[in-house]
Amino acid sequence: MQRILVLNPKGGSGKTTVATNLAGYFASQGDHPLLSDNDPQGSSMRWLKKRTAEQPVIHGIAAFERNSRVTRAWLLRIPPDAGHVIVDTPAAVPPQDLAEITKNADAIIVPVLPSDIDIHACSKCIADLLLIAKIRRNENRIGVVANRVKRNTLVYQSLMRFLTTLRIPVVATLRDSQNYLRAAELGVSIHEMKRYAVAQDLEDWVPMLAWLKDKELDAAASSQKNILPETA
Numbered sequence: 001m002q003r004i005l006v007l008n009p010k011g012g013s014g015k016t017t018v019a020t021n022l023a024g025y026f027a028s029q030g031d032h033p034l035l036s037d038n039d040p041q042g043s044s045m046r047w048l049k050k051r052t053a054e055q056p057v058i059h060g061i062a063a064f065e066r067n068s069r070v071t072r073a074w075l076l077r078i079p080p081d082a083g084h085v086i087v088d089t090p091a092a093v094p095p096q097d098l099a100e101i102t103k104n105a106d107a108i109i110v111p112v113l114p115s116d117i118d119i120h121a122c123s124k125c126i127a128d129l130l131l132i133a134k135i136r137r138n139e140n141r142i143g144v145v146a147n148r149v150k151r152n153t154l155v156y157q158s159l160m161r162f163l164t165t166l167r168i169p170v171v172a173t174l175r176d177s178q179n180y181l182r183a184a185e186l187g188v189s190i191h192e193m194k195r196y197a198v199a200q201d202l203e204d205w206v207p208m209l210a211w212l213k214d215k216e217l218d219a220a221a222s223s224q225k226n227i228l229p230e231t232a
Contacts, residue, residue: 108141122144
């Protein structure tokens, strides 16, 4: 099972867009992913409730809720058929909480918008992940997603120059597309829309999905190395 954390303490960076579209992609591949909404705004859960019974299964957990009738462990239980867990994190996560939030994550995706404010917030987020959460660059667990970009603009060029300085891989560049708004309204991912209408957007996702697949294969290979051979 692969755990994917979508994180940026700054609100409005596109965390829910990335999280819901990842969940929709894995569902479309026959996996039964778990989408955990840790944001009190509940945007991922609202998206999930729009889905119909005919659509591929996505398990959902409203992790931000507190229910005195059940234990926290029961609320956060992971279904046995979930091959991927995608966590949509809240805004304004305190730096001191990052170590706990990220400790079990196989991949940490940080969306960032092309603006001066968002670039500064992303810089601080990456610094906190490296210095406070103690995530090492050579673990290759952090990937940045440049979100809602218009490629032929100065602010996009500025964003890409900044991301190069971080020495953290840019795993996707998602264009500013109305298809994401339509997908959110319908409770689908772009991977579940008519291919001819979203072909350009699907191309944007190829590098990120390949990065996640490589990490999944690396984790599987590592777990095999930890299995001792049976003795006669």
